[in-house]
């Protein structure tokens with residue numbers, strides 16, 4: 001079959017296969033990087049989005065950049081503060097009236113070989129990558145259960161979505177990342193368990209694990225030893241340039257992914273296209289594995 005014969009169906013009449021109009025999403029860590037790209041895509045698909053991050057300036061600037069700023073609002077706060085996850089869920093219900101999609105994206109890496117990893121460092125990785133998603137999901141559980149019961153009583157089935165962000169460090173392990181890898185592996189256990197607990201409430205619970213995506217976490221490290229302040233810790237974020245080159249060589253697609261490409265994989269799990277997929281981990285890494 002020639003290309004021109006294919007065009008009328010597969011190219012010319014292409015339309016988005018779904019709309020998220022009327023849905024409300026929460027995206028954590030959405031002030032920059034992958035989280036911001038996810039929020040942007042959700043807004044473009046029609047959803048209302050409540051985002052969270054540590055600093056207001058970033059969130060205010062993001063809002064101004066979005067196609068439909070009125071569909072986006074934000075809560076500033078450190079998610080590892082036990083009160084903040086509940087505040088984010090309450091603010092979303094107050095502002096938009098529902099929670100239909102929840103993306104646990106906030107995270108960072110604080111790396112070292114295991115013999116040089118402090119208790120504080122290891123614990124920080126578990127706090128942000130497992131404890132925080134757990135607290136947000138527990139905070140949302142009341143609404144999710146009640147909504148599903150109400151809908152079932154009315155003879156309706158409405159699918160809702162949880163997407164937890166993990167990493168190939170969590171699925172494969174990676175030297176120098178004992179805490180990060182443990183946190184990212186742990187969130188897969190949380191994902192698979194909630195998929196089983198929440199199937200009865202029509203919630204798809206899945207995870208997306210990234211390979212290397214171009215954000216500040218994978219920026220080439222320079223020789224100047226500069227570090228970034230995250231939650232009071234001074235952390236060198238980035239990857240040795242030689243390591244980045246060998247990763248590109250080993251990656252079937254030969255490059256790092258963009259935040260927008262990363263967001264595409266997440267969008268699948270936020271959409272009706274994944275209504276019969278739950279408890280799964282989708283790796284978005286250009287075919288690269290550690």
Ligand SMILES: NC(=O)c1ccc[n+]([C@@H]2O[C@H](COP(=O)([O-])OP(=O)(O)OC[C@H]3O[C@@H](n4cnc5c(N)ncnc54)[C@H](O)[C@@H]3O)[C@@H](O)[C@H]2O)c1
Nearest residue numbers: 029033034053054078079080105106107167210212213215
């Ligand atoms: N970039 C990659 O190659 C890569 C690979 C695998 C997994 N990931 C994961 O993807 C997610 C997004 O990472 P990214 O690359 O976009 O990084 P990023 O640093 O660009 O964005 C992460 C955001 O999370 C926020 N955040 C961190 N701790 C927070 C807290 N306690 N409360 C509120 N917000 C907090 C940060 O302020 C930041 O804006 C993370 O979970 C990360 O571990 C990234």
